[in-house]
Amino acid sequence: MSRLPQxxxxxxxxxxxxxxxxxLPVLAGLAATLGPATSSVAWSExxxxxxxxxxxxxxxxxxxxAALLSLLLAHGLLAVLATPRAIGRARALAxxxxxxxxxxxxxxxxxxxxxxxxxxxxxxPWLTGFDQPPxxxxxxxxxxxxxxxxxxxxxxxxxxxxxxxxxxxxPADRLMLQARTLGYGRLRAWLxxxxxxxxxxxxxxxxxxxxxxxxxxxxxxALGPSTPPTFAMLLWEWFLDPDLxxxxxxxxxxxxxxxxxxxxLALLWAGGHAGEHWRRASAASGWRAAGDAGLQxxxxxxxxxxxxxxxxxxxxxxxxxxAPAWRFPAIWPARPGFAAWRExxxxxxxxxxxxxxxxxxxxxxxxxxxxxxxxALRDRPMQRAALAALLFVPLLVPQFSFLFxxxxxxxxxxxxxxxxxxxxSHLVYVLPYVFGVVAAARGALExxxxxxxxxxxxxxxxxxxxxxxxxxxRALLLAIAIGFSVSVAVYLPTLxxxxxxxxxxxxxxxxxxxxxxxxxxxxxxxxxxxxxxAVLALAVLLSALLFRDxxxxxx
Numbered sequence: 001m002s003r004l005p006q007x008x009x010x011x012x013x014x015x016x017x018x019x020x021x022x023x024l025p026v027l028a029g030l031a032a033t034l035g036p037a038t039s040s041v042a043w044s045e046x047x048x049x050x051x052x053x054x055x056x057x058x059x060x061x062x063x064x065x066a067a068l069l070s071l072l073l074a075h076g077l078l079a080v081l082a083t084p085r086a087i088g089r090a091r092a093l094a095x096x097x098x099x100x101x102x103x104x105x106x107x108x109x110x111x112x113x114x115x116x117x118x119x120x121x122x123x124x125p126w127l128t129g130f131d132q133p134p135x136x137x138x139x140x141x142x143x144x145x146x147x148x149x150x151x152x153x154x155x156x157x158x159x160x161x162x163x164x165x166x167x168x169x170x171p172a173d174r175l176m177l178q179a180r181t182l183g184y185g186r187l188r189a190w191l192x193x194x195x196x197x198x199x200x201x202x203x204x205x206x207x208x209x210x211x212x213x214x215x216x217x218x219x220x221x222a223l224g225p226s227t228p229p230t231f232a233m234l235l236w237e238w239f240l241d242p243d244l245x246x247x248x249x250x251x252x253x254x255x256x257x258x259x260x261x262x263x264x265l266a267l268l269w270a271g272g273h274a275g276e277h278w279r280r281a282s283a284a285s286g287w288r289a290a291g292d293a294g295l296q297x298x299x300x301x302x303x304x305x306x307x308x309x310x311x312x313x314x315x316x317x318x319x320x321x322x323a324p325a326w327r328f329p330a331i332w333p334a335r336p337g338f339a340a341w342r343e344x345x346x347x348x349x350x351x352x353x354x355x356x357x358x359x360x361x362x363x364x365x366x367x368x369x370x371x372x373x374x375x376a377l378r379d380r381p382m383q384r385a386a387l388a389a390l391l392f393v394p395l396l397v398p399q400f401s402f403l404f405x406x407x408x409x410x411x412x413x414x415x416x417x418x419x420x421x422x423x424x425s426h427l428v429y430v431l432p433y434v435f436g437v438v439a440a441a442r443g444a445l446e447x448x449x450x451x452x453x454x455x456x457x458x459x460x461x462x463x464x465x466x467x468x469x470x471x472x473x474r475a476l477l478l479a480i481a482i483g484f485s486v487s488v489a490v491y492l493p494t495l496x497x498x499x500x501x502x503x504x505x506x507x508x509x510x511x512x513x514x515x516x517x518x519x520x521x522x523x524x525x526x527x528x529x530x531x532x533x534a535v536l537a538l539a540v541l542l543s544a545l546l547f548r549d550x551x552x553x554x555x
Contacts, residue, residue: 014372015387021369022391022431025424029402032409037255042248046256051228056260059231062144062224063213064264066151071206073152073306074159075198076299078167079190087164090303094157097310099481099536101489102154103509104529106222107521108313109150111320113138116328118316124329133328139223144230146223153306153313154219155209159202165440166201170194185292187299192283196276208395210268211261215398218491218506221513231257235400236492251404258401265396314529320522348505348527355504356531358494359487362426366434366483367476373435374442375464384439391432403496410497417499425493426486434483441475442468473546477539485532505531 036042046052081087097105112118116133124130139146172194179189199206215232224230229237235257238250320326323333377384406425410416449471453463469476491506509524 012376014369014376015383018369018373018387018431018435019390021424021427022394025406025428026394026397026402028409029404029406030397032405033251033254033402034405035251036248037251039248039252042252045249046252049234052231055228055231055234058144058225058228059214059257060260060264062147062151062230063210063215064268066148066155066213067206067210069148070152070155070159070209073156073299073302074163075190075195076187077156077160077303078163079187079194080296080299082186087167091161091164093307094160095481095536096533097154097157097307098161099485099532100154100310100314100529101485101506101532102216102218103221103489103491103506103513104317104525105154105310105313106150106219107509107513107525108317108529109146109153109309110139110222111316111518111522112309112312113146113149118312118319118331121329121331130329140225142225142227144225147220147225147230149309150219150223151213151216153309155213156306159206159209162202162205163198166198168444169201170197172198183288183290185289187292187295188287188289192279196279199272204389204392204396207265207268208392210264211396211398214261214264215257215400218489218510221510232398232400239400239404239496247404250400254398254400254404257398261396261398314526317522317526317529320519321526323519348508348524351503351505351508351524352527354502355488355506355528358422358426358502358504359484359531362423362430362487363434363480363483365423366427366430367438367479370431370435370438370479371442371469371472371476374439375468377439378442378445379447381443384443388432388436388439391435394428395432399492403492407496407499410499416497417501421497422494422502425497426490429490429493430483430486433486434479437475437479437482438472441472445471474543477543477546481532481536481539484535488528488532 049055077090078087081090100108110117114133115136115138117138120128120130120133128134175193176186176189179193180186184192217232217236220230220233224233226233228234231253235250235253238246238253241250319333324335326333373387374384377387403425407416410421415421445468449467450463453467454460458466488504489506491510494502494504494507505524505528509521509528512521512524
């Protein structure tokens with residue numbers, strides 16, 4: 001019988017390189033932030049800031065409430081979808097919302113929910129009787145309800161995708177069958193038996209959602225309150241202030257924001273343990289809640305409503321971008337045209353190729369590095385999980401906490417405003433998602449495929465390029481689509497690492513929405529949303545073509 005070739009010692013250079021790329025900017029940025037942040041004068045000024053308590057409360061309240069609502073909705077939708085086919089369809093619907101950049105989606109939601117927005121236009125005047133926009137505060141409201149809605153719309157699909165991917169690690173079907181056999185309703189069976197072990201599989205993604213909700217600027221720019229703004233928006237204003245004497249104040253605020261995020265995550269962790277005691281007591285009570293059909297219909301309706309809101313947001317972006325005049329309550333612009341696009345040509349003519357080039361270069365580097373690291377750790381699941389966790393660290397740290405220090409460090413190294421600095425800053429956020437997809441697919445690949453190729457005389461290199469890589473094609477296409485969309489959406493890292501010299505669609509959309517120019521913002525946001533959606537559509541098409549004749553192979 002043929003013997004397999006001797007396996008060469010595994011090289012760990014690629015995994016270590018990924019750790020360096022992902023963690024060095026965060027550690028160096030935090031170290032550089034600590035210097036000015038320790039100034040007693042800065043802390044004294046920070047604590048005297050008018051409306052500080054209100055801003056902190058808004059950031060914490062909107063971020064935590066949105067994260068918990070997104071988590072409950074994602075669990076509820078998975079519970080009522082029931083079949084693998086239904087879950088697959090839900091994941092397909094979630095991907096476009098995941099691909100849409102936060103800022104573009106937020107601007108679209110603002111155009112839908114505003115008093116003169118698309119939602120009221122659809123029901124006026126025949127249902128509401130409104131011939132003019134009502135005097136309602138439906139966006140940028142003082143309680144941050146619109147901000148919560150925008151965050152839930154964006155984060156629920158992400159958590160739904162994370163939970164559905166984690167189902168492979170939990171015997172959900174067996175647990176549900178046992179609970180249903182004992183007479184438990186579907187939702188209660190899911191919450192008592194499946195949700196706890198499933199939740200442990202997505203601890204890091206959920207923590208990233210919480211931190212983003214508390215510290216985000218992208219969504220708050222379009223939907224968040226302004227009197228006072230969220231604390232993250234205050235930091236954004238201080239960091240962009242041309243008065244350099246305010247930088248220590250901003251650094252102290254960034255340190256405070258990081259401390260608040262750590263405290264919230266600790267409280268949620270403690271709450272999870274307390275919830276485990278409640279779950280056991282609830283399970284021992286014997287209450288089955290078998291009649292939950294109405295609640296299941298409600299969850300399906302809420303899921304459908306959010307999917308419709310996402311579709312309306314994209315439609316509103318395009319309608320507003322081609323509307324020179326759009327009087328309420330007309331659903332369609334009276335004289336649609338592309339005047340705004342022509343006016344924005346000079347702006348987008350520079351921002352579009354820069355955005356696409358950055359995203360393409362960053363994604364290509366991320367995929368190549370992820371492939372090398374996943375191959376080095378192909379039969380080391382513990383090390384692979386540890387690397388994925390380390391790469392997730394930048395998503396668990398508020399951006400302001402290290403980007404200011406990173407900018408200072410880049411200035412000292414004379415790298416600020418360079419392509420290298422900006423690509424590196426994008427890689428920090430693209431790598432966790434790309435490596436997560438590639439490493440999971442590589443780890444799930446049947447090792448005997450490679451062994452058969454080696455037995456038939458192929459070299460390890462030939463086995464990789466002719467067997468392993470084609471089997472990973474679908475996962476690679478998904479990783480490319482996700483990595484590209486993340487890079488297109490990156491705003492603050494581009495601003496800090498690029499020193500304002502890189503005009504991308506994200507920076508231009510933020511500038512125009514902050515200036516109140518809705519039509520220009522709609523043009524930039526529509527273009528920014530279309531780029532990742534086009535790449536996602538291309539990835540789905542290529543995946544279908546590549547695997548159309550492949551059965552019983554990894555997909």
